[in-house]
Amino acid sequence: MTATDVAASRDVVFSGVGKLFRQGEREIHALRDCSLHIRQGEFFSLLGPSGTGKTTLLNLVAGFDRPDQGTVTVGGQPVRRPGPDRAVVFQAPTLYPWMSALDNVAAGLKHARVSRRERKDRATAQLAEVGLTDASSRRPYQLSGGMQQRVGIARALAMRPSVLLMDEPFAALDAYVRQEVQELVVSLWQRHPVTTIFVTHSIEEALLLSTRIGIMSSGRVTHVFDVPFGYPRDVTGVEFNELRREIWGRIEAGVRGEREAGR
């Protein structure tokens, strides 16, 4: 790899990252010596049971938290603070309730050096891309959960980030709506292949969406699986289910290991 390649690439790299949370007297090692290399343009899922550090890892890239040990870099630059180059789709939609859907999307462009007119045009186009043209003047509380999350996705994408961070964005949606937004996310990613880090505890969701899957266990990424299938993916496919079983085995082993270590 030449020097220009390194400068141009917007890879997300964790090296030797540790993060400690204190809850009163108790210390919780959310991450320990965690290393991971996510390549530019890939759809990477972080998969694992609750409390294994997935969201912590995501918050470090977002800049909401700072690592206690190690470094987190995006495109070679250490992450110091949150910024519009790393857009986040939150677990709860987290839209501004006092603004219309359109204004919410346009709010993400406030710090892009574009005119008010262009902000509005871009927000309109982005809402259309997630299929919400009709809802643009409605406030978040007038939208269903799935629609709110689509506005959240539109807001993130309109910022044209170099990394898109998604923290279990569909966990609260019912199965039908979830499938709809999953398909939307895949087609958006195919059209604009932005580096995506997707946190989920659903193996099936990770397998449906990602190009690679990292399994997390006690504050580390213990295994990384390539997902070699094209889109759209068939959840009943033989290879799909073989991979699902293999991943399930790894996660189970991790949970068992953690339980024995805890004893």
Next chain:
Amino acid sequence: MTAPRGGQAAGQLTGPGSATLPGPGRRAPSPAALAARRRPTGLARARHRTGRILLGGIVPVLVLLGWQLVVSAKLFPSALIPAPLTVGETGEIWLGTRHMPVMFYSGHMFSDIGATLVRVLVGFAFASVIGVVLGTAIGVSRLFDGLLSPLFKILGPIPPITWIPVAIVIFGIGQDANFALTFIGAVFPVIAATAVAVSGVGRDLLRAGRMMGDGRAGLIWHVVLPSAFPGIVGGLRLGLGLSWMMAVTSEMLAVHSGLGYTLWNAYNYLDYPAVFAAMIVTGICGLLTDALLLAATAPATRWHAETGVRS
């Protein structure tokens, strides 16, 4: 509205197999029709508002009737408790629409209201700005909370009325003392409500703002204040009411104009109907300024009202 709905019902009755019904009624309602159903028309909104006003009038009218009943039953000497109608007549003299008998307040109602209103508005305006700034500082910063909250917790329980001598000593008898007093009345509830509302803004909303590139000042302006605004308005309404109280009270004790002055003068002349009239006019003025405040802030609080508990 009625035609398509009726058509639909007919369509359901005859079932999907029937092709005899004319087209328009059987189609799904158009987006425009749906929008119309969601958004009340001007007429419907006016009707709704009239309904609200009528509803709000029921209890005051009952109170008036009860008052008249107490007077008619002669439970108290009529010289001490005037009948509502007597109070109304006194109000007319004060307003200037009735000319006999001539009293010291004849035709002075609007100048009295104006004098008090100016005191209320100036003090309240200062209290709003300073209260929101200080409350926001306390709400967002542990440092300011630690620095300022103890002082406000000491000053808060001191009845605002006790500031009247202090204000007179410092500013002398005059407008400045009045402005200081209406300011003091309003500022503490505004600070307290703002601090509570601001400190309650959710972490995730702040993270969303930071993610979109807001720094500390941008977060306060774009996220914290809009999000806390419904709570801040609650504090402003309390503050406005207290400004009225302070204005009228200080006029009763130390100032020679305004509603409170007329009230106290009337009391000294044993003119109890005028005392009641001044009280009622003060209350109505408070109601009207509160309604104005609500109307002015409604666009920025509607999102909150529509997600609230009130059914």
